[in-house]
Amino acid sequence: MTTAQRPTLEAVARLAGVSRATVSRVVNGSTTVAQPIQEAVRRAVQELGYVPNLAARSLVTQRTDSVALVMPEEATRVFSDDQVFPGIIRGVSQELEAADKQLVLMLAGSPAGHERVERYTTGRHVDGVLFASLHGEDPLPGMLARLGIPVVCAGRPLGSAEVPYVDVDNVGGVTRAVRHLIGSGRHRIATIAGPQDMVAGIERLTGYREAMAAAGLPVRESFGDFTRESGAAAMRHLLAEHPDLDAVFAASDLMAHAALRTLREAGRRVPEDVAVVGFDDIETAAYTEPPLTTIRQPIVELGRAMTRQLLRMAAGEDIEQALVLPTELIVRESA
């Protein structure tokens, strides 16, 4: 296997009859190079198929032109069936592509994986780090921020760390959903809450409680972890505890989907007997039986927004500590 030697700046310089420095200037778009020379250099680059060596460039510029996206590995499991995981990646990827930077994806599930992420990111091998879907109080974002490494989180980070984040308006969305239920005559509204070690789970429960309190209605709570399985168990639990319920707000569409099925198995009609509202607006939501009323969150836009914030930080700009994207109630047939 002939490892075809890549052409270097040196080679281009020789072919174009100029110095390395000049070639470098042309490649990096410096304006201080005479037109005819620019063209000669470009021709040589073209002819040789020259591509800059990023390692060499990083060594001197102290930039890597790459950004890490860190996701807990469970995320790919928990969200394996919805669009959150691919959606964030797509948004991040779009913005990075526009900035001509690479996306280094790190799934950090195991403790070993987490340690690896820590080594890699603190080692300044990337220009910035995006965190998605954090569980509990991960100290890593705060640590990186203190090291002066640009960091942005998806969702308000738990704990005291002052790390910039982008989130969706969980509380506002849930409030609208609960009002919608009340407006259609429901008063015995239960919730299947999400995991309380994730900010999305916490805030959606908060939204439910606040909306119910505002209407002077009593709460009926049960908990899941965003998955279908947990949603089914929670729904069964609710039916046993509060057989009189006439509506359910589930903190994820997957749990709502499982609730639909569990209700049917229990002989309850949706929406006649029990109305159901989910959260996310995954594609499946339009295909459930009956189609699911839910709260849409702009997930691709979330990925894009957090990336833009990060790039601005990396460029030395000051950015808003928090950015909240709007959610929207999508009314279908289940409520």
Next chain:
Amino acid sequence: MTTAQRPTLEAVARLAGVSRATVSRVVNGSTTVAQPIQEAVRRAVQELGYVPNLAARSLVTQRTDSVALVMPEEATRVFSDDQVFPGIIRGVSQELEAADKQLVLMLAGSPAGHERVERYTTGRHVDGVLFASLHGEDPLPGMLARLGIPVVCAGRPLGSAEVPYVDVDNVGGVTRAVRHLIGSGRHRIATIAGPQDMVAGIERLTGYREAMAAAGLPVRESFGDFTRESGAAAMRHLLAEHPDLDAVFAASDLMAHAALRTLREAGRRVPEDVAVVGFDDIETAAYTEPPLTTIRQPIVELGRAMTRQLLRMAAGEDIEQALVLPTELIVRESA
């Protein structure tokens, strides 16, 4: 912002009272260093929080310790609702983590994106390239292979290029599904085929045709692009053309899901009037109405296998040109 200067080999060497070379040897696990010195070096590394500069290392080793995973951007749209996209990523990520290499994810949707991928990968900024879910005859994998850059594809690449790949047994899986339908008394079996510019679409149709021919049954074909929307349209088309059909094999679970709904809207009962079989075994399959009989493909394992092959190539080993993973018929209630 005090850009805390990272410690270098030099700093560690000074603290440990040895030469840079020795520190380098310890860091890279050379056995030719005296025990007490090793320990002194390790202590110094610990104390300073030394992390090797990857750019500098790449420059001299000619390795980057990173691997690119290239996916057409449409994949994240087409598969936004199933587990293929996250599944492959998870498998790839697991194997790379074990090998202590980074995953550079590149979504190549637009022509500009494709060109960017080409520049990046041919520029040898990664030690190898994984391709997922190719459409049509992409020349890039073959080009990279000829450049001596390790490449592995998910699914047999179309066209003449001799690029190593890992695939699932599409034909075998479909054959089993069709036999299952025939075995339960169905004879007017239609198919909703996948896109014919993707090898998965082509092979699943081939499997259907071969199994039908082997049983001496006539085919009824309609085409989609793996999405629900296209599946619904294809199902309507089939009902119009072949109102007598008593079974449908859809080349993806999403299309099968849409078929279930379309059949119900048309007043057909599943499985009494029409049996339905899908392909993929996405999580939703167990939650459709009725639960979907389908062909499971080991998608995470596909990601792992292709990564192992790539790493072996990158290590200079010879690898099998093709690797085919088994599929499995999962019988639920729809057939």
Next chain:
DNA sequence: TTGTACGCGTTATCAA
């Protein structure tokens, strides 16, 4: 077993 010295391919500083 350890250290010296060179080179990897770029960018940046300074003269010319």
Next chain:
DNA sequence: TTGATAACGCGTACAA
């Protein structure tokens, strides 16, 4: 406007 030349941080012959 252009060209030498010095870093950037590391691995590794080669010498000791």
